[in-house]
Amino acid sequence: MGFYENEEDAFLPLRDVVFKQLREEILYGKLKPGERLMEIALSERLGVSRTPVREGIRLLEKEGLVVMLPRRGAHVASITAKQLEDVLEARRTLETFAVNTCCARITKKRFEELKEANKNFAEAVESRDLRKMADTDTEFHNVIIDTAGNEKVKELLISLKEQIFRYKYEFMKEMDDPTILVREHDQIIKAIGDSRSDKAVELLRMHIDSQAIAIYRKLK
């Protein structure tokens, strides 16, 4: 770190700076699953003392990106097939709830946001920029979740998605035709617009499941 890459980080506690930095490195694969996070090494590399490093690691643990073993330190969370299945199932359950509630509470403004979000996603797909694809896809789903209006569900979904983000990223990388995802989003938008909540739920379930299957296959 040494100097602030980001101006806004200058006012954050160092533990949050450490958290954001390490989170980035884990999500985008610089730190690999199972890799050990040693406090002294990290504090030297990041140019801070061990205290904020320890606290940053605790924040990562909270998000499920790191696991800690007493007296054995912290490791980047690696995931078994079973764990992946469990997370995806939990996500599907909560996001299904979200889209259902979303149908009941959708407004004109939100509906426009939804279309806008998928337009951005389509552009990202066009540009073949993986990072942008991942971000705009997340943004699309977030509009649905925001519309549902349950903050706790949102919080849980963010955490669940982070835990499998790495694998989703890998999955997108090797997808033949990502425009399929854009079309799936469009179908979901249409169902929401028609107030067909049962259909929207079914489409979202399929949308998540097809990704789940691909990720699952890739893990093995």
Next chain:
Amino acid sequence: MGFYENEEDAFLPLRDVVFKQLREEILYGKLKPGERLMEIALSERLGVSRTPVREGIRLLEKEGLVVMLPRRGAHVASITAKQLEDVLEARRTLETFAVNTCCARITKKRFEELKEANKNFAEAVESRDLRKMADTDTEFHNVIIDTAGNEKVKELLISLKEQIFRYKYEFMKEMDDPTILVREHDQIIKAIGDSRSDKAVELLRMHIDSQAIAIYRKLK
């Protein structure tokens, strides 16, 4: 603390001892919502240094029992009506999923456990021991959740329930006839035994909702 109340705590890192102690105090009302957790005061009271206190507080934050404000320290999480609603809704969503899956995966052994758990709950109700009631009720629901077999869902449900435990506790305290709960459990058991997953889901939903309404009313 000074000396170990519990032998088993002797081998835990101090942060975990602090965590367990404060968790107990928050759940059972010794530390009240909104109360400030000051590091120096706590470290003196618990007889450890600030470091494990800080780390214990971080663990509480992870469970949603404490909220931290930058430069303003930690407070026992207090809950607004909206937040309570959100948590209950999230819980209902996940536990509904759990009971549904439970119906598909129930075994003879698990079914016996379920009946046993409700027998214990009935005894606790008989004894009017609030603490025992809360614990055995949790145990009953845990059998269902364990049978569903999704570890992540279980983890999320534990966390969600902790966040509202205090309020549920208060609710049970003022319930006219807690044997209603025993009978509701019995109905759920029957539906599971008959493999009527739709009915089990409906019953559980009502079981949770009726508590939700009571808690909600009490909050105001």
Next chain:
DNA sequence: AGTTCTTGAATTGTATACAACGATTTAGTA
């Protein structure tokens, strides 16, 4: 050769000192 014990290096756990920041109180001025 294989096994156990010892020893040492590396790492995490804990305590403490100091710095930075916020809130409150007090002093000064209009």
Next chain:
DNA sequence: TACTAAATCGTTGTATACAATTCAAGAACT
């Protein structure tokens, strides 16, 4: 008296030193 500014005090944020534990390598013994 009311308002602003400065000073003080209490609290959190960070750095660092020390203690306890783990892991591994090598010595001693069978």
